Amino acid sequence: MRRLFRAAAVAAAAALALTACAGAGGSSDPANVSPAGEIKPREISWLLSRPADGAVINIMKKLAGDYAKDHPGFALNLITTPDRPSYIQKLETLAAANKLPELFDTDATPFAQQLAKQGKMVDAGKLLKSLGTYDTYRPGALDYQRFDDGSLYMIPFQFELEFIWYNKALLEKAGVTVPKSLDDIPAMCTALRKAGITPIAIDGQDQWPLERYVAYQPFREAGPELVQKLKKGDAKFADPAGQKTVQWMAELGKAKCFQDGFSAQGYSDAQNQFTSGQAAMYNIGTWELPSLATDKLNPAARDNIDFFTLPTTHGAVTSANEFVSPSGIGMAVNAKTYDPLVSDFLKFALAKYPAEYAATGALSPTTNVQTAVPANATPLYKKALDTANDLGSKQAMPWDTQLDPTTNGRLQQELVLLVQGNITPEQFTSTMDETIKQNAPKFFK
Amino acid sequence: MLPNRSKTSVLVFLLPPLLLYCAAVLFPILQSLFLSFFSWNGISDMEFIGFENYVRMLTADDIFWRSFANALIYLAICLVLQLGGALVVASLLTSLRRGRELIKTLYLLPAVISTVAIAFLFVRIYSIDPVGLLNQLLHWVGLGTFERAWLSDVNTVLAAVSAPEGWRFTGLYMLIIYAALIAVPKELEEAAVLDGASQWTLFTKIRFPYIRPVWITTTIMATTYGLRGFDIPYLMTSGGPGQSSELLTTYMYKTAFTSTDFGYASTVSVFIVIECLAAVGLILFMLKRKADS
Numbered sequence: 183m184r185r186l187f188r189a190a191a192v193a194a195a196a197a198l199a200l201t202a203c204a205g206a207g208g209s210s211d212p213a214n215v216s217p218a219g220e221i222k223p224r225e226i227s228w229l230l231s232r233p234a235d236g237a238v239i240n241i242m243k244k245l246a247g248d249y250a251k252d253h254p255g256f257a258l259n260l261i262t263t264p265d266r267p268s269y270i271q272k273l274e275t276l277a278a279a280n281k282l283p284e285l286f287d288t289d290a291t292p293f294a295q296q297l298a299k300q301g302k303m304v305d306a307g308k309l310l311k312s313l314g315t316y317d318t319y320r321p322g323a324l325d326y327q328r329f330d331d332g333s334l335y336m337i338p339f340q341f342e343l344e345f346i347w348y349n350k351a352l353l354e355k356a357g358v359t360v361p362k363s364l365d366d367i368p369a370m371c372t373a374l375r376k377a378g379i380t381p382i383a384i385d386g387q388d389q390w391p392l393e394r395y396v397a398y399q400p401f402r403e404a405g406p407e408l409v410q411k412l413k414k415g416d417a418k419f420a421d422p423a424g425q426k427t428v429q430w431m432a433e434l435g436k437a438k439c440f441q442d443g444f445s446a447q448g449y450s451d452a453q454n455q456f457t458s459g460q461a462a463m464y465n466i467g468t469w470e471l472p473s474l475a476t477d478k479l480n481p482a483a484r485d486n487i488d489f490f491t492l493p494t495t496h497g498a499v500t501s502a503n504e505f506v507s508p509s510g511i512g513m514a515v516n517a518k519t520y521d522p523l524v525s526d527f528l529k530f531a532l533a534k535y536p537a538e539y540a541a542t543g544a545l546s547p548t549t550n551v552q553t554a555v556p557a558n559a560t561p562l563y564k565k566a567l568d569t570a571n572d573l574g575s576k577q578a579m580p581w582d583t584q585l586d587p588t589t590n591g592r593l594q595q596e597l598v599l600l601v602q603g604n605i606t607p608e609q610f611t612s613t614m615d616e617t618i619k620q621n622a623p624k625f626f627k
Numbered sequence: 628m629l630p631n632r633s634k635t636s637v638l639v640f641l642l643p644p645l646l647l648y649c650a651a652v653l654f655p656i657l658q659s660l661f662l663s664f665f666s667w668n669g670i671s672d673m674e675f676i677g678f679e680n681y682v683r684m685l686t687a688d689d690i691f692w693r694s695f696a697n698a699l700i701y702l703a704i705c706l707v708l709q710l711g712g713a714l715v716v717a718s719l720l721t722s723l724r725r726g727r728e729l730i731k732t733l734y735l736l737p738a739v740i741s742t743v744a745i746a747f748l749f750v751r752i753y754s755i756d757p758v759g760l761l762n763q764l765l766h767w768v769g770l771g772t773f774e775r776a777w778l779s780d781v782n783t784v785l786a787a788v789s790a791p792e793g794w795r796f797t798g799l800y801m802l803i804i805y806a807a808l809i810a811v812p813k814e815l816e817e818a819a820v821l822d823g824a825s826q827w828t829l830f831t832k833i834r835f836p837y838i839r840p841v842w843i844t845t846t847i848m849a850t851t852y853g854l855r856g857f858d859i860p861y862l863m864t865s866g867g868p869g870q871s872s873e874l875l876t877t878y879m880y881k882t883a884f885t886s887t888d889f890g891y892a893s894t895v896s897v898f899i900v901i902e903c904l905a906a907v908g909l910i911l912f913m914l915k916r917k918a919d920s
Binding site (some may be wrong): 225233267274275277278293296297302331380386387389441442443445446447500550587588591595596598599602604605624 | 668669670671748750753754755756773777778863864865866867868869870881884885886887888890
């Protein structure tokens with residue numbers, strides 16, 4: 183009876199996706215990465231959250247086509263939902279209905295970790311080792327996909343570096359220089375505001391960009407481990423490292439660092455503000471290189487744009503060359519539908535993918551290929567790519583992939599209120615510590 | 628009394644839609660009721676926890692009460708705009724000699740536009756940077772001090788997300804009320820005018836009592852639609868900033884599909900069902916009492 187209700191509870195929401203995602207049965211042992219048997223071509227599906235015309239999808243389409251030439255009957259059905267919140271809801275609904283397709287995207291979230299613990303995902307570490315490609319991956323690209331216990335269940339398809347892009351002319355106009363410390367930013371914002379310039383353009387609607395900022399001070403103050411303790415309730419916002427970030431966020435708000443009405447403005451609004459020369463700074467990753475470091479950029483702004491990496495702080499425990507360097511949403515392999523065909527296709531695709539991806543001008547998650555700088559790139563493009571050669575061993579993890587979903591949602595809401603000055607740092611601290619106390623045990627203990 | 632054969636015909640024709648209704652409406656409600664007694668995140672085993680979700684919702688969830696209060700304010704704004712606006716426009720239309728069809732069409736137009744388009748349209752209208760239509764209008768008429776980021780301001784966001792919903796359905800209710808108003812017998816109105824009734828008396832003593840059954844129906848429709856309001860607020864602000872525009876429906880949705888707490892989300896959804904039934908009961912009770920008096 184329970185199973186009947188369980189299945190029916192999600193049936194309506196999952197109905198459309200089911201038709202596209204239903205797969206054949208196969209191995210269910212997550213550690214069995216080399217299933218024996220005959221390769222029987224069929225259509226397999228990849229539920230993914232990537233831009234429909236982006237490099238990853240285009241390359242995988244091409245590789246699937248190449249594979250199908252030797253394996254008639256094979257097809258890769260790509261089902262993309264680029265909007266991340268909608269995608270996560272779709273993924274969770276399908277997981278609840280036990281109808282995940284052969285391949286699916288996910289971050290290393292607590293929810294994904296539960297799926298892995300239930301044996302629903304193939305051990306990606308073992309899989310990559312069995313394919314002989316594990317050692318070609320950048321350690322940082324794999325580390326980004328790992329769960330807290332070091333286990334690896336997702337395969338990266340990207341490698342990105344997040345910078346603070348800035349407009350040299352606007353900084354000069356306000357009489358400020360690139361900040362030496364994170365603590366310099368509020369004063370810098372005040373000076374920029376005085377000069378009539380919006381200090382930082384931010385996509386407030388999607389919430390994750392503001393959540394990046396809350397991760398910065400703790401990463402410098404206490405290293406990448408702090409969020410792992412905080413999310414389990416073993417550290418608190420009331421502790422010194424937590425208070426440092428709470429006070430800093432409040433200061434950013436007081437100094438009016440972000441554009442007016444930022445919480446209702448989207449990704450393209452923020453990008454337009456920066457590229458049109460209205461805002462002085464913009465925190466975004468190398469996935470935006472084609473917009474920020476090629477001749478597509480507004481000529482008036484092109485020569486004035488540069489970037490700096492995450493500033494350090496006095497007494498920081500992490501280095502200047504350590505910052506947010508994500509390898510994007512990872513791809514998980516469904517253990518239930520993993521069979522000789524899926525295994526063989528992944529072997530084929532993952533061997534050819536890095537070279538194809540690097541040829542598009544993007545940083546590959548592996549080190550065995552050289553990224554081709556596009557012909558229309560500005561010198562900044564190569565400078566950004568070269569930064570990847572000098573990365574430290576620690577990386578700042580985005581908190582939205584770390585916290586349990588309820589705490590994450592509440593943090594995103596409370597951060598806006600804190601930065602807008604609607605609540606005090608004390609209210610923020612007590613609300614968040616209480617939220618973690620209530621919700622973390624369900625996910626982490 | 629229908630003859631036997633007709634009763635059979637009625638039963639035969641009523642049964643399929645009734646079964647469909649049970650499957651599409653009653654079964655999911657019962658299912659939500661069942662799930663509300665469990666703790667379940669979609670992938671774990673379902674754990675029976677009795678009334679724990681209800682106790683949590685009613686005694687320990689500040690967001691739930693905030694969402695409930697917001698939903699009532701949202702409903703009030705929608706009702707004023709939809710029913711009040713509809714009644715005024717419909718009354719004015721009855722005394723209009725030309726251009727009725729054009730005005731009816733213009734008022735009805737928003738009801739046929741997709742909610743996604745409406746949400747994006749109003750996000751632009753309320754914008755401060757770049758300056759949207761509303762702030763521009765305020766500037767032009769010399770009320771520049773009222774310019775603000777309507778959707779980011781915790782004091783204005785709830786009204787800002789309610790207005791598009793109210794605006795959207797004013798035309799629909801206006802049409803229903805207009806149809807009722809033109810059905811009021813002319814001889815009744817003429818007799819009242821001959822007796823010296825003013826326009827206000829004519830409206831309150833003749834027209835409104837005559838259209839009361841239609842008014843009850845539209846009030847119930849508008850109330851239940853308002854209590855279920857979801858898409859426009861969710862698309863415009865996703866309940867933010869903070870919980871300033873969080874409604875019970877958006878909270879329920881996030882609890883289920885973001886927090887993956889399906890048991891607790893079902894508890895909130897059961898509350899929404901009870902709330903809608905209570906609202907309809909209250910409307911019928913109040914209007915019946917008024918009619919009786």
